[in-house]
Amino acid sequence: MDVQRDPTVLFPLMHGGDLGHARALFPGAPEPFIDLSTGINPYAYPLPDLPGELFTRLPGKEGLWRLAEAAAGAYGAPSRDHVICAPGTQILLPLVARLALPGHAAVLGPTYAEHRRAAALAGHHAVDAASIDELADAQLAVLVNPNNPDGRIVEKTVLLGLADALSRRDGILVVDEAFADVMPAEASLADATERPNVVVLRSFGKFFGLAGLRLGFALAAPRLARRLQAQLGPWAVSGPAIEIGTTALADAAWQDATRARLAEAARRLDGLLVGAGLTLVGGTSLYRLTRSADAAALFDHLGRAGIVVRRFASDATWLRFGLPKDEAQWQRLAVALKTRG
Amino acid sequence: MDVQRDPTVLFPLMHGGDLGHARALFPGAPEPFIDLSTGINPYAYPLPDLPGELFTRLPGKEGLWRLAEAAAGAYGAPSRDHVICAPGTQILLPLVARLALPGHAAVLGPTYAEHRRAAALAGHHAVDAASIDELADAQLAVLVNPNNPDGRIVEKTVLLGLADALSRRDGILVVDEAFADVMPAEASLADATERPNVVVLRSFGKFFGLAGLRLGFALAAPRLARRLQAQLGPWAVSGPAIEIGTTALADAAWQDATRARLAEAARRLDGLLVGAGLTLVGGTSLYRLTRSADAAALFDHLGRAGIVVRRFASDATWLRFGLPKDEAQWQRLAVALKTRG
Numbered sequence: 001m002d003v004q005r006d007p008t009v010l011f012p013l014m015h016g017g018d019l020g021h022a023r024a025l026f027p028g029a030p031e032p033f034i035d036l037s038t039g040i041n042p043y044a045y046p047l048p049d050l051p052g053e054l055f056t057r058l059p060g061k062e063g064l065w066r067l068a069e070a071a072a073g074a075y076g077a078p079s080r081d082h083v084i085c086a087p088g089t090q091i092l093l094p095l096v097a098r099l100a101l102p103g104h105a106a107v108l109g110p111t112y113a114e115h116r117r118a119a120a121l122a123g124h125h126a127v128d129a130a131s132i133d134e135l136a137d138a139q140l141a142v143l144v145n146p147n148n149p150d151g152r153i154v155e156k157t158v159l160l161g162l163a164d165a166l167s168r169r170d171g172i173l174v175v176d177e178a179f180a181d182v183m184p185a186e187a188s189l190a191d192a193t194e195r196p197n198v199v200v201l202r203s204f205g206k207f208f209g210l211a212g213l214r215l216g217f218a219l220a221a222p223r224l225a226r227r228l229q230a231q232l233g234p235w236a237v238s239g240p241a242i243e244i245g246t247t248a249l250a251d252a253a254w255q256d257a258t259r260a261r262l263a264e265a266a267r268r269l270d271g272l273l274v275g276a277g278l279t280l281v282g283g284t285s286l287y288r289l290t291r292s293a294d295a296a297a298l299f300d301h302l303g304r305a306g307i308v309v310r311r312f313a314s315d316a317t318w319l320r321f322g323l324p325k326d327e328a329q330w331q332r333l334a335v336a337l338k339t340r341g
Numbered sequence: 342m343d344v345q346r347d348p349t350v351l352f353p354l355m356h357g358g359d360l361g362h363a364r365a366l367f368p369g370a371p372e373p374f375i376d377l378s379t380g381i382n383p384y385a386y387p388l389p390d391l392p393g394e395l396f397t398r399l400p401g402k403e404g405l406w407r408l409a410e411a412a413a414g415a416y417g418a419p420s421r422d423h424v425i426c427a428p429g430t431q432i433l434l435p436l437v438a439r440l441a442l443p444g445h446a447a448v449l450g451p452t453y454a455e456h457r458r459a460a461a462l463a464g465h466h467a468v469d470a471a472s473i474d475e476l477a478d479a480q481l482a483v484l485v486n487p488n489n490p491d492g493r494i495v496e497k498t499v500l501l502g503l504a505d506a507l508s509r510r511d512g513i514l515v516v517d518e519a520f521a522d523v524m525p526a527e528a529s530l531a532d533a534t535e536r537p538n539v540v541v542l543r544s545f546g547k548f549f550g551l552a553g554l555r556l557g558f559a560l561a562a563p564r565l566a567r568r569l570q571a572q573l574g575p576w577a578v579s580g581p582a583i584e585i586g587t588t589a590l591a592d593a594a595w596q597d598a599t600r601a602r603l604a605e606a607a608r609r610l611d612g613l614l615v616g617a618g619l620t621l622v623g624g625t626s627l628y629r630l631t632r633s634a635d636a637a638a639l640f641d642h643l644g645r646a647g648i649v650v651r652r653f654a655s656d657a658t659w660l661r662f663g664l665p666k667d668e669a670q671w672q673r674l675a676v677a678l679k680t681r682g
Contacts, residue, residue: 017399020401021402035398038399040398044393044396054553055388056381056550057358057552058358058379058552060359060361061359087555090574090576091428121572205399211397211398211576212395212399214400214428214578230458233431234431238554238555239553239554240579240581241579244396
């Protein structure tokens with residue numbers, strides 16, 4: 001495919017988290033803006049003191065190995081040799097798509113739009129698939145689990161069957177587990193990455209609330225992992241990301257407490273949303289997806305109140321809400337929802 | 342080319358800056374090790390206070406634009422639309438190599454070994470070229486200017502002539518200016534990136550002494566820049582890197598003072614090296630390259646004294662020395678050079 005002729009391949013897609021865009025849309029809104037447009041945990045992992053050496057020195061191999069080891073432990077990958085560390089998973093998408101020979105790429109939709117763009121960049125003919133069955137004859141099959149934005153979880157036995165079907169035609173299965181930290185651990189395909197055609201993506205920044213740090217992982221059989229590492233080169237991850245990531249991924253107590261805290265916050269958010277007459281479509285405990293006929297008007301109403309949520313080009317009745325980070329934000333959201341037109 | 346069968350493509354090359362490797366080689370050496378194995382400025386740009394939001398929030402577009410603007414100003418690129426920001430230049434190498442149609446890639450050698458590896462990864466038949474003339478019939482021509490490790494500078498008129506020759510056959514010229522901050526500004530090709538087939542790479546971490554931060558740039562015509570941006574995706578650079586990079590690249594006073602300080606330190610280093618009987622081959626004010634028949638023995642002697650320098654597989658008589666960072670390091674180096682066998 002001629003990527004230069006396809007503007008969707010080259011130009012930025014609509015994403016959450018861009019407050020500059022929100023300020024331009026709602027210039028009169030009260031500051032500070034409340035950004036509920038992402039699925040990033042607002043209760044971030046506490047930042048440690050960062051020695052200057054993390055910034056000045058070229059990150060060494062040993063640090064990267066320790067990070068990979070911690071990630072393998074936290075995510076349940078077979079070993080650190082199955083882990084590739086990257087400056088966020090976004091940059092991995094075209095590299096992972098290139099692990100499959102150029103051909104037919106199918107992305108289970110509707111979902112995170114960058115997957116289709118990345119598959120096209122890698123030379124695939126990329127389409128949205130409406131069901132798991134439509135993924136089975138692809139060269140590259142991609143799904144997000146749990147899905148963004150609706151939270152749909154595909155069962156592990158189904159995914160393993162899909163991987164089997166794909167392997168018969170040299171197809172590769174990519175499961176983006178960007179929000180999997182808040183789904184039951186046994187649903188993850190991380191422990192199935194011994195298979196030669198399964199790649200799992202894990203995001204660090206979302207669950208740990210450190211999206212600006214840029215850290216993410218691909219989990220895959222060592223043969224695939226080495227190919228990804230070759231593309232990234234030896235110093236893809238920053239010193240601070242290696243340090244913070246290694247500590248946070250080994251901190252099971254914080255992770256457990258955070259899962260409970262997020263689940264409680266999601267229940268509280270559901271109460272507000274349903275109380276305001278919105279229909280809950282799904283989500284994870286990092287974001288909730290609602291449906292309402294007046295979603296466009298509600299987006300504007302919230303925006304004028306300085307509250308940014310995520311809308312979708314694919315469905316104008318959907319809005320996705322992230323979690324408020326403190327009591328002041330909860331109150332502003334509650335008031336804004338009560339005063340909707 | 343089958344990258345899976347070519348170990349030089351997949352496996353790590355020998356690099357400087359890996360103290361873990363040095364400790365394994367010289368287990369009895371006095372700590373702390375003095376790392377002179379890189380060309381990274383030891384007098385780093387002072388780290389500002391970093392607000393937590395830089396780590397927690399997804400970096401926004403505005404910040405990236407300001408960074409690109411600052412980089413265009415510091416490096417002399419025509420505009421911010423000619424600047425692509427990346428987590429270090431290393432990760433850009435295969436992406437830049439892929440801007441050229443797969444074909445013959447020539448890298449002016451001997452130089453930084455990752456260029457040939459990256460060209461092979463991008464599907465090129467990659468060879469070392471011994472002269473500028475041999476670059477002119479390549480699909481992808483790469484040179485490092487000033488060169489690493491010998492500091493050789495190719496004149497701008499020669500480079501522009503090469504770009505002209507390459508453009509007649511859709512060839513692309515990549516000039517890696519990783520150490521160009523310490524060469525005369527007028528030698529840079531940054532202001533020639535309006536041309537459709539010139540890509541300049543600039544490293545932030547070396548001159549600013551912040552290699553762990555991971556920040557680097559490609560300068561190119563907007564049509565090429567957009568293709569690189571599409572591969573990197575929207576959040577390739579961390580919040581801290583955007584913040585520090587924007588400030589440091591606009592700080593002309595620090596840059597001028599640092600150039601003078603590095604030049605003085607390089608003169609002092611030359612004095613030590615020549616005084617120890619080494620022949621100076623070349624270098625920049627970030628590193629000096631020496632020749633001596635006993636280079637292998639000197640490498641070991643320095644290593645046992647806890648001083649790591651850079652040796653080269655391509656020439657066993659070469660050693661490259663980075664700059665000591667403080668008086669204690671200068672003294673230890675002076676003593677070690679005096680006591681060589």
